[in-house]
Amino acid sequence: xxxxxxxWTEQKIEQGIGNLLRVGVxxxxxxxxxxxxxxxxxxxxxxxxxxxxxxxxxxxxxxxGILRDCLQWRGTGLIEFGLLLLLATPVARVIFSMIxxxxxxxxxxxxxxxxVLSILLYSIAGGRM
Amino acid sequence: xxxxxxxxSLIWRGRSTISLVCYPIACKQLxxxxxxxxxxxxxxxxxxxxxxxxxxxxxxxxxxxGGIMVIPMLxxxxxxxxxxxxxxxxxxxxxTSSGAASAYVREGYIxxxxxMFLQIATTIGAVVGATLTVYIAGSSIAVxxxxxxxxxxxxxxxxxxxxxxxxxxxRIATWLNLDGTYPTPAxxxxxxxxxxxxxxxxxxxxxxxxxxxxIGSGAVKVLALDWAMRLPFKVSTTTxxxxxxxxxxASAGVYFSRGYLDPGLAMPVMLxxxxxSLTGARLLERTGIGTLRRIFVVAIIVLGIxxxxxxxxxxx
Numbered sequence: 001x002x003x004x005x006x007x008w009t010e011q012k013i014e015q016g017i018g019n020l021l022r023v024g025v026x027x028x029x030x031x032x033x034x035x036x037x038x039x040x041x042x043x044x045x046x047x048x049x050x051x052x053x054x055x056x057x058x059x060x061x062x063x064x065g066i067l068r069d070c071l072q073w074r075g076t077g078l079i080e081f082g083l084l085l086l087l088a089t090p091v092a093r094v095i096f097s098m099i100x101x102x103x104x105x106x107x108x109x110x111x112x113x114x115x116v117l118s119i120l121l122y123s124i125a126g127g128r129m
Numbered sequence: 130x131x132x133x134x135x136x137x138s139l140i141w142r143g144r145s146t147i148s149l150v151c152y153p154i155a156c157k158q159l160x161x162x163x164x165x166x167x168x169x170x171x172x173x174x175x176x177x178x179x180x181x182x183x184x185x186x187x188x189x190x191x192x193x194x195g196g197i198m199v200i201p202m203l204x205x206x207x208x209x210x211x212x213x214x215x216x217x218x219x220x221x222x223x224x225t226s227s228g229a230a231s232a233y234v235r236e237g238y239i240x241x242x243x244x245m246f247l248q249i250a251t252t253i254g255a256v257v258g259a260t261l262t263v264y265i266a267g268s269s270i271a272v273x274x275x276x277x278x279x280x281x282x283x284x285x286x287x288x289x290x291x292x293x294x295x296x297x298x299x300r301i302a303t304w305l306n307l308d309g310t311y312p313t314p315a316x317x318x319x320x321x322x323x324x325x326x327x328x329x330x331x332x333x334x335x336x337x338x339x340x341x342x343x344i345g346s347g348a349v350k351v352l353a354l355d356w357a358m359r360l361p362f363k364v365s366t367t368t369x370x371x372x373x374x375x376x377x378x379a380s381a382g383v384y385f386s387r388g389y390l391d392p393g394l395a396m397p398v399m400l401x402x403x404x405x406s407l408t409g410a411r412l413l414e415r416t417g418i419g420t421l422r423r424i425f426v427v428a429i430i431v432l433g434i435x436x437x438x439x440x441x442x443x444x445x
Contacts, residue, residue, distance in 0.1 A: 001193035014239065018231025029403060036174075036396040044171030048393070050203075053210040053267075056388035065432040083220055086399070087385065089227040090378035093371075094248075097241055108306070112245050119252040120375065123259070123382030 017096045024089040031082030041076025091120055173207075180206065181221065181401025182328065188225075188402070192285050194223035194373070195402035196344045197278060204271065204445055209394070210290040211267040211274070211445065214224045215343025216390045219381040220347040221402035226374030228403060240309045240360070243322060247332040247353070248372055251346075252379040254336020259369045259383035262341050271440030274342050277374050278433035281348035282426045291295075293306025302323040302358075311364055320361055328357040340380040345373035 059065035060080050069077020098113040168176065178201045181195070188195035196218040203214035233239065262270065302308060302322040310317040322328075331353035335346040341444050347369055354365035439445035 018234040050209040078438040
């Protein structure tokens, strides 16, 4: 009875979150499109290098480096910023789930969600084993 | 890091099965250029973008996901190092998972508690897999990838079905409050979750594969939910979609902070797969295309065998 009621509100919350995530993906894609255009205008005539794996330069591995590149209107920095926005959408989903569990006063699952969230943030913040 | 370097150059090589089976656009180019055509970044990005649209489309139709289709396209056809391909594929997995979230939620089957609890296993697995991936040679990763591709195709054809309904509750599942209900025309139907440790272990494997190969491991996740936990099929697939994005984000986080995410490659892949998978999902909604799906799955089996063969012979 009460279970059905909470199920309904949970469904509504989830629907809102789903729409929010879609907006997030659209914004991220738009940033990537702009960055891609800038990148192709400046580097389109060069040769790609993907046959040998080298990894990215240091300025594309940190938030501050990406932000600096964005302000200088550099294509790669803008694309990476868009990718970071995209990376934020699942993180947002986990945070919203935690709020939903907290509203239901489900302490066990607030703790479970906190564990997941910390692993996520650990990995994005440069997790070293 | 010479052990990671590929012996291939970025040229259109002789014919590869993938281009014959799946990518007519590339096929046309191939026949026009018998052996060597070097592409600049603009041309390369366009080819990758078109290929990613095709991959996302196929991924949606077969239910395997765009990420798992993008990797053979990039590695077999374009000679991209598999580590670069994995990073770009992860980005497309996150994009499709988050972009399609509202559609899955609308169906009302997601079990948030099961998803979140098992997410502990997948995210830890993802971090471990993503950390290990650069220490493993590209050819070995190609072999593992091929095997996972074959297994996924098998799962998608067989559609495992665990018995549900009037079964006894499981002690651990009850303690963790994992049981739930799902909507049916006759009202809410209750179900029990089973074998939590087995599902947790399978999810750890799913996470490691995600980090190692750059995929969402949707098939392995459905395996854990459907076969181990014996959840209703709709609950398994929607909960799996919820988990795929978070798992891929845990993998992609490591890829990002270590500098394995190349913006120039991720850009056309993300935009292409997003367009392709949305189109594929829409087509899937309108028509029941059982036979078409089976044909594509057979094509994917060919791809899996080619990946294993090229990995074993050291050509990838």
